[in-house]
Amino acid sequence: GASILLTLKLYFLFHLIIVWVFPTKIVLLITTRFGDDWKKCLELPPKDTRVKTSDVTSTKGNEFEDYCLKRELLMGIFEMGWEKPSPVQEESIPIALSGRDILARAKNGTGKSGAYLIPLLERIDLKKDHIQAIVMVPTRELALQMSQISIQLSKHLGGVKIMATTGGTNLRDDIMRLDETVHVVIATPGRILDLIKKGVAKVDKNQMVVMDEADKLLSQDFVVLIENIISFMPKNRQILLYSATFPISVQKFMSKHMQKPYEINLMEELTLKGITQYYAYVTERQKVHCLNTLFSRLQINQSIIFCNSTQRVELLAKKITQLGYSCFYIHAKMMQEYRNRVFHDFRNGLCRNLVCTDLFTRGIDIQAVNVVINFDFPKNAETYLHRIGRSGRFGHLGLAINLITSDDRYNLKNIEDQLVTDIKPIPSSIDKSLYVAEFHSVDAEDGGEEKA
Secondary structure, three states, X not given: OHHHHHHHHHHHHHHHHHHHHOHHHHHHHHHHHHOHHHHHHOOOOOOOOOOOOXXXXXXXXXXXXXXXXXXXXXXXXXXXXXXXXXXXXXXXXXXXXXXXXXXXXXXXXXXXXXXXXXXXXXXXXXXXXXXXXXXXXXXXXXXXXXXXXXXXXOOOOOOOOEEEEOOOOOHHHHHHHHOOOOOEEEEOHHHHHHHHHOOOOOOOOOOEEEEEOHHHHOXXXXXXHHHHHHHOOOOOOEEEEEEOOOOHHHHHHHHHHOOOOEEEEOOOOOOOOOEEEEEEEOOHHHHHHHHHHHHHHOOOOEEEEEOOOHHHHHHHHHHHHHOOOOEEEEOOOOOHHHHHHHHHHHHOOOOOEEEEOXXXXXXXXXXXXXXXXXXXXXXXXXXXHHHHOOOOHHHOOEEEEEEEOXXXXXXXXXXXXXXXXXXXXXXXXXXXXXXXXXXXXOOOEOOOEOOO
């Protein structure tokens, strides 16, 4: 009995020491792990010190933490290098979290993807094993890019299942994937409709639909597919539309399918403030020589060069390689697997220049691109806007150079008028501060190119 009593005394004495003598240390230990110091454990990318324009800096001063987001989602946001919300994110995130429909008009490269992916991921309920959100985009490349961003943002959320599905890939793989839990589907319209009609993608409980590049998705190419997809979803689903331009087709869709959408318009002007635009007046035969001169004189980090046909893309890429510059090319007639590889390698900086058709104009976000060259001038203002928006991403500086023949001169004037922008004659020397964030020389490579 004495030994039992001694044991009890020792237990209570130990209990008192732990609870009353060391309570502050216990609390401190918990605070260090779960309190305000959680940011110190983040794997942050190098800080982006480049100059940014008011397209992304003229904010209300909000922080991502102001929106009561899950800490695990905040960790993903900060590890993406997103420090503060851009104007379109400030406008979108709280409204999207409330469940209201949104019609948002904002320039390319101002953070539209974060404006819808952040609230979308915040609202995913991991206890439910059905599709809860669908993001529709017009191209395969954009679908793959959005899925990569979504996976990075959600990596600390502990089990959000994200799937990208596009045409040109094995349908059986998608069917097998959907046999397991999927919370978010990022898709091109044709493929997701095919999976819905086969009864594989069950969207009857889907709560959120996002359309990125909505003007393209609601054009004649896609609108019938979109209407069909929406018909399989519940009536109380939330719809978010994002685009740089909103033609009549978008207005028709809005009045038919959306419930008093919250309208965001950050388009007092159409072109990004950080992009300087020039034209060079040439004959068709002078274009390659002019391009060679630009390569030798400009400080190109990465460039995208646009042509108006697949045949011209291949011919120009061959010419650029013969001139001694590194060059990839991409167009819609190439096999999807090869397109994916080219896009991935260019994004990772394996090549300085990319020649392409308008396949590459929408939403493609490669931060290193600081020069866009229209080897062939586009036919309309919308295409021009999307092309030059490949440089100057997220408020950074960029250069757009247009090679203009006599056949293009009226088109140039029309596009200037429609976009209310000024495309100036190219000067003999272009100030590097207009398109190079930090300029310092390194050893020349790729036939004399200078690296930014």
